[in-house]
Amino acid sequence: MGSSNSKLAFKQSVFRLFEEQNIPPSDPLWEQFWKAPESAEDIYALFSVSEVRRTRDSALHNLEQLIINVTTRLIFLLGNSQVHYAPVTNTTSPTTSPSATATTGPNVESSEERPITAAQATRETLNCMRIITRVLPFIYEKQEIEEWRNELFWGMGDPLPEIARNPNAVKREDANDQEETEERPLGAALIDTLTDFLFLPGFTLPLVTGKDSTIAYTIWETGIGSTTPVGTTHQLEANKIEALRTILTILSEAMYHSPGLLPTKGVRFTSYMVCNPDKRVVLSVICSLLNTTIKYNPGWRVPYNTAGSLDPRQLLVTYCLQLLLVLVTYTVPDDEDLIALGLQIEEAVETSAIKTAQDFSRKYLKNWYRYYLGRLHRIQDLQFLADGLSRLLNQPIQSVASYLPGGQRQIEWAPELVMLFWSLVRQNSRFRNYIISSDRIHDFVVLLLYYAHTYRLDASRTGLVRLCIYVLQTISADSVFSVRLNRQFDSHNALPSSMQISGWEPAASYADYLLITTYSLMSSSNGKLAALYPSLLDTQMNLAPHLSNISRLTCSRLMQLFSTLSAPSFLVANSTNYMLVDKLLEAMTDMIVNNNHQSNANLLYTIFRSRKKFEALKELTFGRCLEEVRMHRRVAATTTAGDGDHKGDVAVSIGGDSTTAAETVRDHKGKGKDSPDGAGSSASTFSNANSGLQQSDTDWIFTPTQHWFDSWHSKLHLEIICHLLDVLPEYIPRLSTIHKAPGSSSAATSPTRGIREYPPDSDVISALRHLDDESILPDSYQRSFREPIAFEWTVAAKGWYYSVLWGAIYVMHEFIASEDGSGAGGIVAAVTGSTGASAGTAWCGVWRGTKIQLFKVQESKATGPSLLRPRGAVDAVAKSMLERLHVVK
Structure with a gap:
């Protein structure tokens, strides 16, 4: 938790957001949003649901300035990462000259900017991400401001400061002959900046001695595309979690469209991200997300522990898997205008086959994440994917069969893992042929039948059951698969008792x-x-x-x-x-x-x-x-x-x-x-x-x-x-x-x-x-x-x-x-013993209280303390009160 003074300063800034109109961009108020909070709980507790909505409904211009300013600050921190994210050893270094730090946003004069420590830079970065995560769902839920939202993020008007439109603006003061950089919409700048933060040494990657803290498109884990371990720490993983959650929140505009409208309308943020043809970025992101997910092994734990049932690594893998699926399963609308999104395609437009810019845009209307997922072909990569998916999908079965109930970590990713398997089968013919020709498909058939049969009566898991059945229908269209099903099922007796068939014939x-x-x-x-x-x-x-x-x-x-x-x-x-x-x-x-x-x-x-x-x-x-x-x-x-x-x-x-x-x-x-x-x-x-x-x-x-x-x-x-x-x-x-x-x-x-x-x-x-x-x-x-x-x-x-x-x-x-029963400390802080920057990483429900249209949300009664979750009665009461405070009825 932050100090009383910082909490008071932040709360006063929140009040000013909806009590005053048209706060100027240069007002010192904006600094409080990235300097005052010391945890995610500070932001979510002190910037309440009602206050976010009140600002949106009565002072929309202030909300616009807030988004612009925190985005600008993120871009500045990234552009000056050599100063802020590396240990400060010499404050008079040429890299910290006034010209390098003069433009920090629309509200800071050059004489006021001072070098900050890596810890301060990290906290400011996380606070900017958390502010974006806090306000965007409430912007998405109100359909009446859709035109304003599109103009803010994708218009090329004048609300965006020069530092955000062009991160190299500061450098051009000393290099007037440098070529002008193309302008970007605010939405494009925000996505690009957050993606770069995923690969920033000192923030999400370890610093390398003797090298500057500049963006390094390095794959996080060994596996596909990488054989060299990068290394990590709890703090770096906590920062990855925050960045991934912010990107997911930005792409979550999908939740606020109806199921019938979303496939044809799409989400501009997602379209921009998947259609960006920068191969270096796409491969770094998809391989990092894939390897982090597939390499995860839940492992064993002491059963019935009281320290909480989630760990930071599991949380990181969850976000990696979910973001990966959002990207590879997204279908770009046929009428999406890539040029309006700010995507710059290097090839010339004037060709015999492409007459107009719109035709050119349609030619590159491609989901590059899906494309490269379908291009994986090395046998070791295909085996890596098959082994990892089989291991993770098998985990609930092994947990049930364990001699020590509760001795294995429980993961709740079955729908997402089945989706990933389905995407690989559909998009990558080499993967499909590999698992069929190597008879690995038999294991997946049994797993799909296990989930479908186990949850056939559970109304809350109907989506998982449907996924399994649709995947079976998809692979049944392959005649080679159908023929290989005639193989004798020798391991029937090794199945869980619920999946064994009475009267089974040994030769079946x-x-x-x-x-x-x-x-x-x-x-x-x-x-x-x-x-x-x-x-x-x-x-x-x-x-x-x-x-x-x-x-x-x-x-x-x-x-x-x-x-x-x-x-x-x-x-x-x-x-x-x-x-x-x-x-x-x-x-x-x-x-x-x-x-x-x-x-x-x-x-x-x-x-x-x-x-x-x-x-x-x-x-x-x-x-x-x-x-x-x-x-x-x-x-x-x-x-x-x-x-x-x-x-x-x-x-x-x-x-x-x-x-x-x-x-x-x-x-x-x-x-x-x-x-x-x-x-x-x-x-x-x-x-x-x-x-x-x-x-x-x-x-x-x-x-x-x-x-x-x-x-x-x-x-x-x-x-x-x-x-x-x-x-x-x-x-x-x-x-x-x-x-x-x-x-x-x-x-x-x-x-x-x-x-x-x-x-x-x-x-x-x-x-x-x-x-x-x-x-x-x-x-x-x-x-x-x-x-x-x-x-x-x-x-x-x-x-x-x-x-x-x-x-x-x-x-x-x-x-x-x-x-997370530890309140502001958060799971990550409980594990790492840290405070401030990483505190509350796993604490907040991002979309709680918003009006979602893609599906219905049904609240159910909270489960009280039990032998499996032996929290005290006081903790249970406090938790219940906290939920009531944060849920808008």
Whole structure:
């Protein structure tokens, strides 16, 4: 905490911001904002939410001057880093001459500027960053001042002092013949300055003896692009955290756009950062962020400690991972004007192919961070990425399986890590080919299924579940991947008990595991994943032509799923349910025909035993559907009159799962990340009595008709299967005497009961494997392979993706803010024993109390002291009071 005098001076400066109008740029007031505060808590406690908003609403010009002045000070400190960030040994050095320090901003006369120590320079730099972090979210949240905001940051008017427009302005006083430097908008100058601070010796990098403290684009960690350790300290890492958090805050304008608008409108700050073609900067940033993230190893700790659950290194890695994702996943809007952003492209505009500056701008409309991520190709780099991602994603599994519960650090990065893996698979074909050809993909498939299955019922983790399922659909479009899933799954027994499958056959493959887990996701999620059923079945369709020798248990699950999807009441529950059973029919047909029935004789045998179900679907009438719906309603009414809670009845509810892009973010106290319940969404939910499978419909209330039924029923992919059911007994007479398949109720009671009671006839299976394709397929049938179904990146899908990413960032900041029980000292200060500059690094919730539009924020009740978090009652009360003070209701 700062001294009483400095706190009072800072608070008085805050009062003047909204009590006076048009404070001049030269007023000494502005110095207080970077000189007086001694911690992040000083700024967040003394410059409250209401005071930031009051300044914005009643004295906007003062807020503008504040932003300009702190940005100017940052630029000055960076431009004079040789003086301020290196140890001062000789104050009369030529580098500290009056001409070198004359222009410090619009408010300081040259005679008043004196050399400052490295500690003072660091504190001023951090305070400037914290002021920017404090005020920008409240500028973003007010849509009415968008035009003012764009003019401030991206206009080329006259609010920006010369020192900010041109950092070399001071030097030109002694070098009049020096070439003029191009002017930059304030937004460009701010981003460039903060990026440079990430590579400033004495601030974020260690000083090198004998070298000036100038910007050094050096990769922070060994790994991709670097084999030479740079070294670091707790203080340097604390400064990195502050700089990264400030950049994330600047780019967080995305939170204040709706999911439908953000993908097309974009964020100018992000567009400028990702479209800047400076290869040296881009490679230094992306390699530093990647290596810091991938090299992190949570390691072991003493369980149940009372010192807090976060450490500075974990916090640094969190920010690195999140900023990396914001950069590599950003799509630049098609109409973005790079020249208006201040980007200077070296190539000449006047060419035969490029007629105008606007055409030239569009030519360079490229995300360079995504481009270089896709260019990684060295085997050691690809292995480095695969090993690191696998290790980090495996950490929760290993923690659960540990003999010492709580003995491993818990990390909450699953959504971000899955996003990074997805980006690498999509953008880097070499990485995708490497993990598939080396069979590393099997590990990732199991991990994705683990997260999807573990959190399938957790409404706060629906975004993570969706990510996993969409990644599976993406990689299933690769035929080589599909073929390699036929490999035997030898390590099934090493899985956590929750992920082991009862009745697992030792010879079963990864494909069996994926298909059975898919069935489990659909049948045991109580309708929470209804919007994901099409993607799950699309994945099966992509895999089907390449799968072979699927196990009997897998075949049984496919039949159970078919029984559920083909139920008359389910088919007419909404306008699209029939598409689900049709996808499953097409997948099973491909498993039998396109991949030759000989290799999947178990499936063909199981289908024949379940022939009554297929015949019933073929002969289904609209009247039969309505009759079953009425029957279910009578049963539902009867049970509702009883106890009202019988599993397996048809249930109708409003406000269930939806496919809207807006995600709900629960705050840190609920440890939630996201939820699919979009504003204004509605759904009618129907459950099948046999499996609990449910489907949501966004048609509000759907009324089926005979015409609608006829439009799809005759087009179901039943032709091949029904033909085989007719002709197979002619070739294998014993098929006519096979018992019918066990009922779905018995299968639901015991997953393996049907297999135990009805063992397949080995001679029949053998006969099916030796049948000739040409003799049993229709004469008109022509074998063909359709294009795989890839995940479609629509505007709604992009909006949803951004909402999950920024929702995770928001929650992590709130989690960090609440977990630090040490108040102003902050986690970093507690670890390093420092005060002042690094104090409060992890303390504040940056976006708390602002009106976010990208997702919804739901406050949940705070968790009190427990055995796992044994804070005292006094601490808990103080923490609760602090939260109430900082949350605007």
